[in-house]
Amino acid sequence: MEALDQIRDRLLARFSGASVALVTNPGPAAEHSLLLDPAHAREIALFLRDDSALQLDYCSNATGIDWPEKEIVETKKVSVLDPAGGPAKITEEKTKRVEPGCLEAVYHLYSMALRHGPVVIRMRTANRSDKVNLPSLTPVWRSCDFQEREIFDLYGIVFDGHPDLRRLLMWDEFKDHPMRKDYVDPDDFEWEPTPHAGVLDRAKMHYSAPATLAVSAAPQPEVKP
């Protein structure tokens, strides 16, 4: 199989106006990926599937990733000229910057005909709140059907063009997207026999007067020194 940057170059040459970026993977696995822009993603996917050199006829895995907004504090060294004419003083200036979050969909493509792969493609939404639409690749690979429904269910990415976009795992009345990093569990830890810190915090919200220590309902003998 040709290298990923060659594929990218071919894609860029073929689809004018499309932006295809190479996302490098620093880990030992070194599975690099192509970041597609949503506007052209389906055309590119179709090309990847039908191109005779690639024939990526099998989309093995489709998954979502949540990248929440990150507040990044950058420290910059700024040299301030001393008005008194002395040597320039170097001070540190902190700037806070919120890196916008996004939802990402990752697809792992293989070729069953030519037995190569994977080619990893990914798409990102504009943000995590209202612009969460991505083109569905189900019309290209039917195997994305349930997986995209699952991503829609758990991450809230809306796949345009999906034939039957409903929640897959949670019930239809459910409102949240539980795999997002900022999802908060419902408070149903009313009573836990082994109170760990997180559980305890929840329990406190439910019980105004915390009881005294009684870890086991069975009688506890005196602790020997």
Next chain:
Amino acid sequence: MLGSGIIKGLAVTAKNFVGSYFVPERMVTEQYPEDRPKLPENYRSFPLLVSETAEDPMGTLRCVACQICEKECPPQCIYIEKSKDKKPDATGKMQLYPVVFAIDTSVCMSCGLCAELCPFDSIKMDQVFEVAATNRFAGLLLNREQLAKSNAYYHSIRPVEAAEVDARLAADRQAAEAKAKAAAAAKAAAAAAKAAAPAAQPAPAPVAEAPKPPSPAA
């Protein structure tokens, strides 16, 4: 011919039926309450805490309340509270001990990670599986006293592993004793040297006693 496959099938079941009276391979039922299952040594059900003796289980617990198991337990079913004082452990070192050690067997997934990760060979996996209870809270939440089992019991369920553990602990103890002896000897020698040469500069303190203060820059 139509029916030959069916007749072959009937023959196989008939063979099993007759075989169930004569061939032990074809009558595999173990009559459970009377026939006990033969549990392999590796079998694990729920955790137990090993104590050195059966007479004083609380005093001789190997557990030093390091809370590694509590942190690593995948379903978070272990709950430990450390003691405020110390007492000598299996190797004779002064250690903390658990004031409260509770395992919720109604949550435990019997994965054995706690036993695998315990550096003190204290938490091990039991082989008792008949633990049906009518009350989830009173029956299935095991406290320190219920969890503690003697080393002899541990030997009885896992002879090979327990022997290895004992050998390792004995070696550790010996090493610790030798070290203590050496340290005592060194101390005595140092004291003698100090006595011999009071004017000389004091020997540098052992590293363990005076660790370097962490540098704020790091």
Next chain:
Amino acid sequence: MSASTDSFLERAPIEARDWLVQLLPAPLQWFTHHLITIGAILAVFGLFFAFTTVAERKLLGRLQNRLGPNRSGLPKFSALPWHLKHKLFGLTQPFADAVKALTKEDIVPAAADKLLHFLAPVLVVAFSLLTFAVLPFGRNMVPVDLDAGLLYFFAAGSATELTIFMAGWASRNKYSLLAAMRALAQVISYELPLLLSVVPVVLVAGTLSTNEIVTAQGGWSFGILPHWNIFTPWGFIGFLLFLVAALAECNRSPFDLPEAESELIAGHLTEYSGFKYALFFMAEYFGLTALSGLGVTLFLGGWQAPCDFLPFIPSYVWFMGKLVMMIVFFIWVRGTLLRLRIDQLTRLAWQFIVPLALINLGNAAFWALTASWAGPLQLVRLGVSLALVVGPFILLGRRLNIGRGPRTYRYATS
């Protein structure tokens, strides 16, 4: 033959009844006579049902390399010895089931047709019990010796399928409804094959009376080969067809489509609980017993002994023995076979059993016409009859299985 008729054991049940009856005043005698018969059938076949269930569970267990129920014992009435209390080989299992079923809450779904929902289990037991009336359980032991006994049997027997439809319809459950439809399709498809497989016997015996059919199968060749219908070519294939049709009629595996567990939950029984469910269960086993009894009567020589030196054993013992064998066979089949699909079930009936049964009717006619052939002609008679059995069986069977068969597979090595 005459010696055995006189044996005490042979006569004992009849004489006991007659003795009891003659104690009563004449106007009551007729009534009591039948009451005792009914009571005896209920008691014998009630117990037979109970032990059939436990035998089925234990036999299936053995087929599957396990033990089956073996520790029900008896309730702990204080004075009983230990082994009675606890073990007793599980023989008391059906009584435990009965106690439980009797005391279980009876749920009638709110949407159900309450009257039909109640009537269905009652009627199904009633109809299946009616069929016992014409079975000759032993010499002179047929409860009602009707001239058209066979017709009566089929009339009563096919009514049970209607009650299944009743149950399915009244439950207002989708699975029940599907089961009811299947039951109807099944009964319509298999009523005819069942009748057609029986007609040759009627043809050869020349009577519809079950008692006379048994009598016609009396006697032995060479002292060990009984003149039962199953030992003729047409009788053998007729018996096979009868077995298949009987399995289908009493909804036993592989034809248990109306209560197909893996498809339709419990089919028409889905909404029945407690004793009503037990009644269905009971009716199913009564139906099985009755059809097995019919099979014994028509093809296995009824209460006749297999060899001429054996009739000292009472006739009803022979009947029961054959009955048990039939039921064991049904259990064996249940432990082995898969279930057919509804369209395959009907296709099997119309494309295989019905034509085969019709050919078999001709075969039986040939057999009856050539009864006088002797010497080498007898071999010709046997040959022709066998050819009439085997040929159509193979041809029709091939047609039924067309396009199907074991396959060979290719392998990839890389």
Next chain:
Amino acid sequence: MSDAIDKPVPFPAAGNISDAEREELRRHGILMTSLEELYNWGRSNSIWPLQFGLACCAIEMIAAATARFDIARFGAEIFRPSPRQADLMIVSGTVTKKMAPQVVRLWNQMPEPKYCIAMGACAISGGPFKQGYNVLKGIDRFIPVDIYIPGCPPRPEALLNGLMELQKQIQGERLTGPDAARHTRPDMPSEFSVPSYGEHDLQPTKNAEVWKPATPLTRSGKG
């Protein structure tokens, strides 16, 4: 109804009838006692479970019905697929919040007397998955459980052991008197409210009539 519920639920002691209890029973009258014994014997030897597997434990439940363990020896191999004919519900596996209403509905469809075994950690408390957002933290939040069998999954022998415990419990049940069995008392509910799917969680998250935990616990000194 709520009055009755506030009272502690009388659980007959699991285990064989002790001699003292037997004497107590005798005072009810020999006939009653014998009837009770017959009734309890019948029920305890004919426990038909609901054919109802949820997750991993269901495989061990099936294994308990297979040749090696053979639950049939106890007369309990007839796994009925329809709740109408079942006596015992073995909740074998994780009950998710999506599944919980169906489990409660099945329980409601079972005729009395009915029993529930919570098999495995997940059914008892949510087990290893209790931290999940879609996992019910114990089926006893919605229906009463008679026997808890911990383990993940419990061995088939453990299930048989639980079944024997249940048999003992049934054999100890009384038909009359102040501590009569649950199903004989008209004031005890046999149907329980089915939770509905909410926007974030089940509505309600628990059935307060059934779920009565002991006092909540806190970490000593810090709570």
Next chain:
Amino acid sequence: MITAAPAPFGQSSGPTVRRVNDPLHGDLLEVSMGPQHPSTHGVFRMDVTLDGEVIVKLKPVFGYLHRNHEKIAENTSYLSSMPYTDRLDYLCSMSTNWAYAMAVEKLSGQAVPDRAQYLRVILAELTRIVNHACLVGFLFNDLGTSFTPLLYAFREREKIIDLFEALSGSRMMCNYQRFGGCRVDPTPEWLAAASKLVDNFPRFLDEYETMLTGNEILLARTQGVGRLDPKHAVNAGITGPVLRACGVNYDLRKVDAYGFYPRFDFRVPLGEHGDTYDRYMMRILEMRESVKILQQAFKVLPAGPIMDPKAKLRGFRPKPGETYGRLEGPKGELGFYLLSDGTPNPYRYRVRPPSLINLTLLEEMCLGHTVADAVVILGSIDIVLGEVDR
């Protein structure tokens, strides 16, 4: 507009489907099969619309066993997820363990000693045998036998399960693989017992096949039922024996050549018709091939360590990066997608469940068949709900 995937294929067999409510024929019947239904192998649900008994619409409904495995794994350490992978596909924990260990090893670039590699092959193939034997038993249950084939299969399963228990300590939840090797070294007695069992296994298979494979009812019930054609199967991401039953030669043991599989001599059986019977036979033939692999493996198993000495149990932190590791599970391609941000917990942990994706074409396979067939088709796909819903 872009042309999409090949249009949904029509019915290759079965009666014609009437898609509208026709007043002459009455209403269609809507049945919700499941989540509690004897044939759905757990808590799977199919919303079926029936015309008589013929299926005109079938919508699978998932999520009744959605246990939030991925969310829990993202909140816990890499090692702590290992016992959870046991519970994904609870019939084959050994190979699920391996898939996860393989993905993590790929993520962190760890090596695995030879003995451990061989052990993994041995255990994965034993698992394949367990899974296929159970599947065939369950399939026959769906076909309406009174548990007999299932119980014979479980009789053999128990023997293998006993081996797993003796080795790993648990019958089903083995928790055996570790990153960089295996947890327990098998004793020579264990290996001898396993080898003996494997040598005896073909005898059981022969008996099983005598009992069932030639059975006319089986042929009638399965041949031509639930056809799947290779083109659609590939596009729908169907893998494992279900794919190979359509004749597509795609076995990851050969394609990816992971583990030590290239060192073994085995063949990949391929079907032709893609129907239920082929899917059943694929399992039987694969069991025979697995036996071959096992026999070779027991002969060449080298001595040596079973853990990479550099492997860390506690405090395991792979470098930032992502990877997708996959292997040929008994049910199909089982993959783990892991994204590490350098912390002890994975940032994204995703299971590629073969059971779920193999269900993609369930509706198309069932249309035009009866309820009884739908049950059998579902059974022949081989799903485990723990993996479908995770």
